[in-house]
Amino acid sequence: MAVNEFDAVILFMTKREPNHLILSETIKVGDMALRVITNFETLGTLSAWPYWKLPTTRREDELDMTQLFRELLAMTDREEELTITANTMLHGLHRHGLHDFCSPTPQLIDQTTFTKMACDEIDKMKQKNPRSTGHEPYTNHRNY
Numbered sequence: 443m444a445v446n447e448f449d450a451v452i453l454f455m456t457k458r459e460p461n462h463l464i465l466s467e468t469i470k471v472g473d474m475a476l477r478v479i480t481n482f483e484t485l486g487t488l489s490a491w492p493y494w495k496l497p498t499t500r501r502e503d504e505l506d507m508t509q510l511f512r513e514l515l516a517m518t519d520r521e522e523e524l525t526i527t528a529n530t531m532l533h534g535l536h537r538h539g540l541h542d543f544c545s546p547t548p549q550l551i552d553q554t555t556f557t558k559m560a561c562d563e564i565d566k567m568k569q570k571n572p573r574s575t576g577h578e579p580y581t582n583h584r585n586y
Contacts, residue, residue, distance in 0.1 A: 448468065448475065503560075503564045503565075504561055507560040518530055524552060524553070525551055528551060
């Protein structure tokens with residue numbers, strides 16, 4: 443949907459303001475989005491993140507989730523307890539593209555548990571066929 447919006451803006455600007463600086467920048471960003479979407483939709487690609495993020499290793503996922511845990515901890519003012527609530531975890535992971543994540547059973551989650559649970563969820567997403575996520579592959583070819 444976002445790429446379709448880029449296409450509409452580019453088409454409009456091409457007709458109205460073909461030499462405008464924003465047009466060339468918009469085309470660059472749109473082309474970058476297309477390349478990343480193509481990477482994600484390639485069968486066997488291990489990208490579990492939303493379409494703009496390249497494939498990751500388990501170690502990279504662990505680092506990202508550790509950072510996310512620290513951000514959620516700071517955001518909720520729970521640095522003293524060093525835990526976050528299950529609800530905070532759920533919302534934090536949903537915001538980061540892990541939409542199938544279900545609320546964990548423990549009421550309070552520490553960093554180690556958070557990282558393991560989140561990375562396990564990422565691993566599950568990596569095993570899915572990208573086409574089964576409900577997102578149609580983008581096949582538009584630009585001809586402006």
